[in-house]
Structures are given as C-alpha cells and as structure tokens.
Amino acid sequence: MATSEELFNILGNETRRMILELLAERPRYTTELSEMLDIGQKAINEHLRIMRDLGIIELYVEKQQRGSPRKYFKIQDSFRMEFTISPHFFDIDVFDSEIDPAAILERFPEYEEYRKKVEEARKIARMEELRQIAYGLNKELERISQAKTYIENLISQVRGQCFTLMEGMDLDERERKVLFDIVSSGGKSGIDEIAEKCKIGEEEVKKTLRSLKEKNVIRV
C-alpha cells in the first residue's frame, strides 16, 4: 500500500486529482478521460499507470456490445484516504479496510432510515426525489463532520495538557516524542506506529520505552 508520503506527491498533481475526481463518480476508460480533461491519451495513461502502481486505482476489462473489449479504470474498493488539518489537529490516514455497516447502524440507528431511502431510490424515476434524499444526506454529513471536529478539538486539548505535564518532567527530546505519542493515541499504537510517527527506528523506540519505564513515567 502507498505511504501517505507517496500519496501526497501523487495528489500534488492537478491532472491526477481531476482523474480521481472523475473516477470517484464512476469507472471510465482512457479515451473518455482524455476527452473530458482535454489532455492527450499518452499523458493520461502515464498518470493512470503511476496510480495503479501505488494501488490507488485498478483496471478491469469489459466486453462491449460492439467492437473490442474496453479497459475501465476505477478507484480500488478498499482504498480510502483522509486528511485533516486544523489549528490543533493534523492527521493523514490511509485505510485499506472496509467499514462495518452493522456496527454503524447500532451506534446510529437513525441511519437505517437513510439507508432505506437510498435503497428505494433505485426504483425512483424522478430527479426531484433524488435531490431531496441528497439534501438530507448532505445535512447529516455536515452535522457529523462538525461532531468529528468537536472530538478532534477535545483530543487536541488533551495533547496540549500532555505537553504542559511534560514540561515539568526531566525527559530528553526523544522520550518526550514517544511519551507524547503514547498518551495522545490513548496507548493503542504499536512499536511500529510509534516509530513511524516519531520518525525513529523501532529499536530506538524500544530503548526509549525502557528508559521511560526506568524513570517511572510508564508501565509496560
């Protein structure tokens, strides 16, 4: 799977962002993308290749009623990237897991109604009804985004408090980094995640954990 580093470099390119935006609507083929974006097929193919190599998109071949089969490109089913930056929160997440609808409906039982409406939408032949469903869903998306921001803000306050506490402690820069990551993640990051986050090796993380333990700052 691509690292967030690679993804950012990929997404720094406007054409690639536009291709992804179009593929998020539905699968498309090279000529189609080339015409829609008014960019040569060779260049489009090169962008598609780069994104395929990183596992962001994939291709499948579909038989046509007439003529030879056509190669379609789509975003990988399991691909998901989220990026948030705000005054006290910086987070890049790349997932490759599916969501669990049952767990979500248990936590948010009211979503069952949305789900039903969307399911029924398949039989709807009117744009106006689709617009109304989309209206409700967009409102909920706004609400839930705000709630997410709220939780992120609370997390950032806890992080700030962690910094304040550390000021009174006799720790070196590396111990500070590791401790901060442990506390702010709630203690659920593994050695490898701490290493990636703090940009140090796993051996160094282990050494730092030992010294934090010796200083009686953490238990293991």
Added chain:
Amino acid sequence: MATSEELFNILGNETRRMILELLAERPRYTTELSEMLDIGQKAINEHLRIMRDLGIIELYVEKQQRGSPRKYFKIQDSFRMEFTISPHFFDIDVFDSEIDPAAILERFPEYEEYRKKVEEARKIARMEELRQIAYGLNKELERISQAKTYIENLISQVRGQCFTLMEGMDLDERERKVLFDIVSSGGKSGIDEIAEKCKIGEEEVKKTLRSLKEKNVIRV
C-alpha cells in the same frame, strides 16, 4: 482565503507538511522548527512566508522573561482543511468558520461527558489519566469517522442513481454536469459554487440552468 488548488501545491511539499504537523501541536518559533527539522532557518522562513501569504498560518510576538521578544507561528484559528478520497467519494473542503458546540451537544448529548472529562483534565497531574481520556476520544473519533464514511457511501449511491437517470435523458455534457451537481448537493449550491465545481463561468451556469428549465428538467 487559499483555494484548495493552492493548498494542495503547498502541501505537496514534505517540509511544509512537517512544519504544519509541529504547529498543530503548539505555536513554535523559527529556530525551534529549524532545529527540530534539521533544516536551515532561511529555508524554514521561506516556507513560513508562503503559508502566511495564503492565510494558513499567522505570527504573533511574545515577550520573553529574558532577551528580546520572540516571533511565534501558529495555524490560523479559523483554518480547516479536509480531504477525503474513497472509491465513490472525492471531496476537498476548506472552511474558515468556527464550529457551534451548542448545536453539536444537542445532536450528540453524550459528548457533554467527554467535554467535562477534558475540562477536568486541566487539574489532572497524571499522564495515565490523560492517556485514558485520549483512549476514549480516539475510539469515538474512529466511530464517528466510520459513520461519516457510511453517509458518504450513501451519497455516492444517490450520485450513481443520478447518473443512471441522466442516461435516459436528452442532455448535453454541460447540462449533465450542472444537473448532477444540483442533485448530488441536494440543491443547496449557489451559482458560484456550481461554476467552481463544474469549472465553467457563472454566466454559462445561468444559461445552462435556463436550458434545463426549458427542457422541464428543473424548476427554479
């Protein structure tokens, strides 16, 4: 305010992402950033200038107990950027508005407990308690992110349905684009937003809306 276009170009640079990550923890001064990232002050200052020009970060001067006042950099209070990409969803949002805690607590009354815990954390002198609070908050963040994904998936299904409906309609490419944007946003985007999304001028949007009305596809 910076466009999402400009922001992506800004964030395509690793050093700038690292600077923002550090500033999201707390305000910092140039020498501090330079030492932490092991990058010359001149380069750091140039990155800071670019991000200041775009309104992502700001500076303030703080008197020191000893020596001359120091320039601190922080992420602008009102700045927030969110970026999501998944198989059926592509969205870049740049906000410059504050959230409304009262409205959130009304919709999610259980967050009041989180809020209290974090408030009480100011009096807590123990890392372990902070870690526990962070643990609960991170779990809720995961849950709410999943719920957000769920709603996004429902929206993408409605979008797909909109595409299917349009296939049976006699529309040109521009009418399709505008209609798609109206329906999938729930009809709440203004002329300017439609223009930005469809990458056409506002006059063209108005013209397209008229022709869609004449074809009896929309009412105004």
